[in-house]
Amino acid sequence: MAPLSSPSCDVLVIGGGPGGTALSAELAARGLSVRQVAPHPPRPFPATYGAWLGELPAWAQGCAEQVWTDVRVYTGSPVTPLGQPYALLDNAALLRTLRGRADWTWTQGRAMHAERRGTGWTVGGESGAVWHARLIVDASGHGALVSSVRFPGGPALQTAYGVVARFRRPPVTPGSMVWMDYRTPAPELRRGEATFLYAMHLGADRYFVEETSLIARPAPTRDELRRRLLARLDAQGTPPRGIESEEWVAFPMNAQAPAPGPVLAYGAAAGRVHPVSGFQVAGALADAPGVADAVTAALRRSEDSLGDDAAAAGWAALWPPERRAAREVHLLGVGALLGLDRSTLPHFFRTFFDLPPREWTAFLHPGTDAGSLARTMLRVFAQTGGRVRLPLARAALAHPAVSSRALAAAAGLKV
Ligand SMILES: Cc1cc2nc3c(=O)[nH]c(=O)nc-3n(C[C@H](O)[C@H](O)[C@H](O)COP(=O)(O)OP(=O)(O)OC[C@H]3O[C@@H](n4cnc5c(N)ncnc54)[C@H](O)[C@@H]3O)c2cc1C
Structure with missing residues (x-):
């Protein structure tokens, strides 16, 4: 034919x-x-797309189904309010x-x-x-x-299992969006990869709750994350009573x-x-x-x-060349995250979100230049405890493309 x-x-x-x-x-x-x-x-x-409101072009901000101003992170201290609206x-x-x-x-x-x-x-x-x-x-x-x-060292995946469900008791503070909750109320959450809860209050008794592994190689499976999510919700005394939909997330994070x-x-x-x-x-x-x-x-x-x-x-x-340079610095950050274990990852993010908001928002923004990214990484390195510093230093030394010398140079420091 x-x-x-x-x-x-x-x-x-x-x-x-x-x-x-x-x-x-x-x-x-x-x-x-x-x-x-x-x-x-x-x-x-088909996926549930969230974004920092300020990163969306003005016309796309009009396509937000919901915007939260109460956006939270739990990384060890009681709660860190992020103060940046999330859509x-x-x-x-x-x-x-x-x-x-x-x-x-x-x-x-x-x-x-x-x-x-x-x-x-x-x-x-x-x-x-x-x-x-x-x-x-x-x-x-x-x-x-x-x-x-290409994914240096092989693809490192973000995986997550989430549900939209109704709850008798709210799984997170009503009216809030939880960007990252590393607390471990159930024994299952104190073993294996560090995973966190990402959650949105959708109104009335409806919530989107997702157990997330930020980046791992190998990554936790769907069954494992599902078990962890249900264990977390049970341990909190907030099991879902009617699941409307499920979501499985799995994609590589470390592209060159x-x-x-x-x-x-x-x-x-x-x-x-x-x-x-x-x-x-x-x-x-x-x-x-x-x-x-x-x-x-x-x-x-x-x-x-x-x-x-x-x-x-x-x-x-x-x-453009400046984005390519920025990607190399971000990949150094990926190396660091992959080197952190379940006990140190929350500490890393506590230091990160304790930075002035303009610094951590810039680090997460897709258009930030390599120098600013490198300065933020060095600031996290300087401010975090020894348990986090060692794996960070190891990651910097092991990174194939960016040496710690190059990182310091990008940050404008004398080396
Ligand atoms: C479940 C999930 C949740 C996510 N949540 C977020 C989030 O909250 N915020 C965020 O910024 N990012 C998120 N991401 C990451 C990323 O932004 C999304 O994966 C996003 O969908 C990527 O957009 P894309 O258009 O590049 O590719 P995709 O959305 O994957 O679209 C690819 C398209 O190509 C089509 N296609 C594939 N093969 C062929 C072919 N051979 N011929 C023709 N068409 C083909 C597919 O059918 C599809 O239409 C999420 C990813 C997943 C998987």
Whole structure:
């Protein structure tokens, strides 16, 4: 049977998550012809997305389902109020808003392979579909279909098991959002990996509660996290009485900045997951206009050629040298986190959240430069106790790409 060939477009975006959809919207809004290919029709993104309100572009703040100003961390001291508003995204509103920005084609299908042919790219889909485009964007998520994201030492995963449920007694303070609760009310929580509770009061007797392993290699399994969550809730005297939905989270955190190639990547496929928090969505929404500007200008400059210039321009906008340097510092932080055991991790975060809010928020922000990140890391190192300092020092020395000398240099210290 002859392949089902579709007319060529400027850009073919593979993936229907928040990354691919945000970039498709911005490219189409600039007048490019865009085809977005995903195995499903447009549908609200299935995961529970949280973000610091201040990291969301202004228009996306309007897509928040709920915003908490009472945001808490428990790391040993009674409670640390974070004082930064935190948002739960309304994924249906987010999709609607993005889709309302411009017109582009959404094609249901699964991209299987891509090759350069003649003056453009040919992408083959399942069931023999064929699509042509000048530029391809791989926004296929953590599995990264075309782009090659590398994870030094192997992928270190964030895993979490969560439920939306009704409770007779509130599992966390009503009206609050708990970003991290490292307390261990049940014996199960005092063994194995250190995991914490991430929770949101959704109104009335509904709460989202999630047992989370921030980053680990190997990572705790779904069953283990489920057991831990239920044990925690039982030990608190707050078992769920009706579970509405479950969520399983598992994705790699320690991506290196990918080498630019002829296929542009975006979102998780471009290694843009924040290596310390695991956040990506706010950054993808914020970056899309700049990347779309760069790609559009390059495609307009060279009407006839392959989209190589556009891919290069997109990579440069997404991963400029200063972001690459910042990623190396963040990966040093990942090495440190992986080196901390269950008794020291909460101490590390206590010191971290005791820093002035502008410092820890900057450390978690996707756009912070390497020097500021390095200064914050050194400040944590200086202020934390000896139990945490030793593994931090070991991580710095073991890191393949950033020596402690380079870290100090990035922080502007004499070495
Ligand atoms: C359960 C969960 C909760 C998370 N919570 C948060 C959070 O609170 N805040 C935050 O910032 N980040 C969070 N993350 C991390 C990250 O931001 C998300 O994984 C985010 O969905 C990544 O967006 P994306 O668009 O890059 O990829 P994805 O959302 O993974 O989308 C990938 C898309 O590509 C499609 N696809 C895959 N293969 C193909 C193919 N061959 N052809 C065509 N399409 C294909 C998929 O069907 C999907 O539509 C979470 C991750 C998970 C898994």
